[in-house]
Each structure stands twice: as C-alpha cells, then as structure tokens.
Amino acid sequence: MADQGTLWPQPYRCAAVVTVDYNDIHGILTQAPTMAGRDKSLSVWRYGTTRGVQRLLAIFAEHGIRADWCIPGIVAEENPDVVKAIADAGHPIACAGYRHEDFSALTRAEQKASILRGCDVLEQLTGRRPCGFRTPAGSYAPGLADDLREAGLCWSSSWAGDDLPYLHPAGAVAGKLVELPLHVELEDAPYFAFNLAPPVPASQARIAGYERVLSNWQRDFYGFQRYGLCHLMRLHPEILGTLGRSGLLDQWLGWLKAQEGVWFATAGEVAQWWAAHNDETPGDHPAAVFHRHLAEGAQ
Numbered sequence: 325m326a327d328q329g330t331l332w333p334q335p336y337r338c339a340a341v342v343t344v345d346y347n348d349i350h351g352i353l354t355q356a357p358t359m360a361g362r363d364k365s366l367s368v369w370r371y372g373t374t375r376g377v378q379r380l381l382a383i384f385a386e387h388g389i390r391a392d393w394c395i396p397g398i399v400a401e402e403n404p405d406v407v408k409a410i411a412d413a414g415h416p417i418a419c420a421g422y423r424h425e426d427f428s429a430l431t432r433a434e435q436k437a438s439i440l441r442g443c444d445v446l447e448q449l450t451g452r453r454p455c456g457f458r459t460p461a462g463s464y465a466p467g468l469a470d471d472l473r474e475a476g477l478c479w480s481s482s483w484a485g486d487d488l489p490y491l492h493p494a495g496a497v498a499g500k501l502v503e504l505p506l507h508v509e510l511e512d513a514p515y516f517a518f519n520l521a522p523p524v525p526a527s528q529a530r531i532a533g534y535e536r537v538l539s540n541w542q543r544d545f546y547g548f549q550r551y552g553l554c555h556l557m558r559l560h561p562e563i564l565g566t567l568g569r570s571g572l573l574d575q576w577l578g579w580l581k582a583q584e585g586v587w588f589a590t591a592g593e594v595a596q597w598w599a600a601h602n603d604e605t606p607g608d609h610p611a612a613v614f615h616r617h618l619a620e621g622a623q
C-alpha cells in the first residue's frame with residue numbers, strides 16, 4: 325500500500341473523477357419492468373439521449389473535464405451517433421455489460437458473456453476497446469474479477485468499501501484490477517430521480533433544492549480533499565442534463581476547479597497510477613476478507 329505521501333502524482337493532494345451512466349430507457353426497465361410500453365413515462369429517460377447527453381458534453385468541454393461514460397452495449401447499438409459523439413469529444417467509454425440487467429440474477433458465465441459482448445459492441449463502434457467496467461445493477465458473481473482481468477479490463481467502479489481505490493485480490497488470472505469505489509451521496513439520482521406515473525421510486529419523491537445539493541457535494545468533497553482521497557461522482561444525462569440541473573453541474577465543476585491540489589483524472593488514469601504504486605490489497609481490507617471467505621467456502 326502506498327504511503328500518504330505517494331498516493332497521488334505531485335503536487336496533487338487528492339483525486340477527482342467524474343463518471344456518467346448512460347443507459348437511455350434500459351436502466352429504468354431493469355428497475356421497473358412494468359414501465360415497458362409506457363412511452364409517456366419512458367420519455368423521462370429518453371430525454372437523456374435527446375437532450376441530456378449533448379448538454380453534459382457542452383459543460384464538460386467548457387470546463388476541460390474528461391468524464392468516463394459507462395454504457396451498455398445495447399444502448400450503443402440503439403444510439404450509435406450519440407455514443408460516437410461522446411467518444412469523439414475525447415471521453416473514455418467503459419463497458420456496463422451488453423444489456424442493462426441485474427447481474428445478481430446471472431451466473432458467472434452469463435455475466436462474462438454480457439461483458440465480452442458489451443466490450444465488442446463498444447469497440448466496433450468507437451474503434452477503442454474499453455478498459456473499465458461498471459456493473460449495470462446487482463453484484464459480481466464470485467470469480468468475476470478474474471474474467472474482467474482476462475478480458476483486458478484494468479478498472480471497475482461497482483463496489484464501495486473504501487474512500488481510496490483498491491486492488492481486487494489476485495486470483496487465477498494475472499494482472500491488476502483496480503476498484504474505484506462508489507458512494508451514494510456522490511450521485512445525482514438520490515436527489516433528483518423521480519417519475520410520477522407510475523411512481524419510481526414508489527412513494528418517494530426526490531426533487532431536492534439545488535443549493536442544498538450543491539452544499540452537500542461541497543461538504544463531501546472537503547472531506548475527500550482534507551484526507552487526500554479519491555472523490556468519484558456518478559451522474560446521469562437524463563437527471564443532470566435538464567436545463568436547471570445542468571446549471572447546477574456547471575456551478576459544481578466551476579467550484580471544484582477552484583479548489584487546491586486536485587488531480588482531475590479519468591478512471592483509467594487513476595487506475596494506472598494506483599496499480600503502478602500498489603502491489604496488493606491489505607489483508608484486513610473488506611475486499612481481501614471477502615475473497616478469503618469465498619476461498620474458505622469453496623474448500
């Protein structure tokens with residue numbers, strides 16, 4: 325494990341990564357299959373494709389920010405021009421499987437097949453094979469980290485468990501797989517995800533005041549900055565790409581860029597740095613404990 329003085333490239337004190345989940349209508353259909361055929365309701369999520377993506381791209385360009393876009397293969401097939409525009413703007417594209425589906429309901433072989441098909445589609449469309457992965461929903465099957473390494477993926481952003489990146493414990497396949505942890509408070513969905521008919525999420529309106537959301541994000545960032553950690557945001561074009569909320573994103577990025585000692589990096593850049601300066605996951609880390617638990621259960 326790197327010591328505090330070598331966590332990040334000099335002169336940076338902390339890292340900041342922006343990621344975007346672009347799922348079009350497939351994300352909500354995984355969460356609420358009864359939405360199928362409800363075009364009025366689905367239009368809330370199609371807005372990300374028709375307006376949200378373009379708005380986010382414009383704001384990222386204005387601030388000089390490269391974001392990692394996590395995209396299922398089927399979304400790329402259905403919206404090739406949109407995905408090409410994201411790639412042409414210089415943003416890395418990560419795989420989120422082929423279909424947006426609950427990975428917990430799939431076997432390891434099915435998860436692996438979904439990932440490989442998703443990577444193939446994205447590579448054919450953009451000319452570049454993804455180096456990162458995000459679970460669309462649900463959890464890894466035991467051993468999937470080996471499949472990700474075998475597929476040539478170097479980072480994942482699907483788990484929590486820390487405020488710093490960490491290595492998935494070594495398995496049967498050589499190579500390092502770096503996890504960039506997620507935190508629900510560093511997302512837009514808990515504040516703004518809401519649809520009236522049918523109610524999604526049920527009986528839980530989420531239309532938060534923009535100033536309070538900005539204040540929350542600032543307070544969270546201060547903690548990551550103070551302790552020299554890795555701050556990773558997870559955004560959605562149908563949520564933060566609306567007219568008012570895109571202004572919130574613009575304000576947030578402007579504030580963030582004014583902070584001292586921040587390394588604005590892509591997930592791939594952070595993963596490459598972390599892998600080069602860390603050889604193993606500490607034995608008491610939750611990922612290492614879980615790995616040992618699985619190994620002991622298999623005996």
